[in-house]
Amino acid sequence: MPKKYHHGDLKNALIQAGVEILAKEGVGGLSLRKVAQRAGVSHSAPYAHFPDKQSLIAAISTEGFNQLYAELEAAISSHSKNPKKQLIEGVQAYVHFAMENLDTFKIMFSGVLEKEKDYSSFVDISSKTFKLVVEVVQACQNAGVLPAAPADLMAVSVWGQVHGIVSLALEGQVSHTVLDKHSIQDIVLVSIEQLINS
Amino acid sequence: MPKKYHHGDLKNALIQAGVEILAKEGVGGLSLRKVAQRAGVSHSAPYAHFPDKQSLIAAISTEGFNQLYAELEAAISSHSKNPKKQLIEGVQAYVHFAMENLDTFKIMFSGVLEKEKDYSSFVDISSKTFKLVVEVVQACQNAGVLPAAPADLMAVSVWGQVHGIVSLALEGQVSHTVLDKHSIQDIVLVSIEQLINS
């Protein structure tokens, strides 16, 4: 790992430091001053690269979406001839990302970022991700795996299904009567298959 | 509205003040010191009633769940002979609550509360709410409206579906190609009907 800031790429070093603090101390422990310290600069140095804390959070979220997109892409392109498998593997990848990057996932989706539309690269990657979901849904519809509704609406439905269960689980809102018997992965898959069998 | 703190029920006055600040300034604007000021007491007075900020947040979330439960209950008991209508009206009530109490909803579900299991009244009302969902799901299953799977699993599926779409919409993650044509209410209903027709 070549970390050569000091006189190098401080902007990315700050993002990386943020991700690490997030993983180690959670959303509540993320402060600009700690990020600066971890990157080895003074507490006001970040302001040369980000206008405020929200912008750093936007950059971290954008980074998270880039990674999520890459993992979804990888899962999907491994099964290009089998739409149903693409859907299932994509869902697995989504759940896996959420569980492996818990606090990054939280910061991406939990309303900490307040004016997301102001950050164009965030908007870009998040709508690119949405389009990826639409593509898989469309392929599934063409293969008769998902019902024939408008693909974007169906994409919201599928993504919402997965995202909702994952979110409720992370919030501790899924009853232990369910969690004792099934993993989150299983619960999500069972639910998705309900959308498929129709 | 009889507000008679000063020498009265400060604990509830603080919760109420918190809800108001949440509605007015959002999650980011909620501070203990502002809550105290709005309730007309010194900044350290809250510590006589809540051990820390997390506890106040837990109390506000609990209050939110109580209200959500009441509204779900009302929607459901209006149609006690028609399970499908109970489901649909319950879903509407959930979406309505989220949109009318945006920041309370966020605080209830967005990971701001960190050790939710430590707050027994929060756990009580949230599991009571889950049981309500299970009941409606079970009634639907008995009426052949929802497929015959374990009711608690099915409840997670249904709740997750609704919660996920609402969450994505509040996060600005639902594509404008969808939102231009449909209200959130409609999107959720279309998705739920997909679970019903199977």
Place this chain on the structure above:
DNA sequence: ACCTGAACACCGTTCAAGT
């Protein structure tokens, strides 16, 4: 162009003291 250090307003939390 990029970074530092002092400064300011704000925050959560503690604690001795007041009633």
Place this chain on the structure above:
DNA sequence: ACCTGAACACCGTTCAAGT
């Protein structure tokens, strides 16, 4: 029992100054 005010460590942000 409940509340106040001073104090402490921490935070986001600004700005004059350094290289």
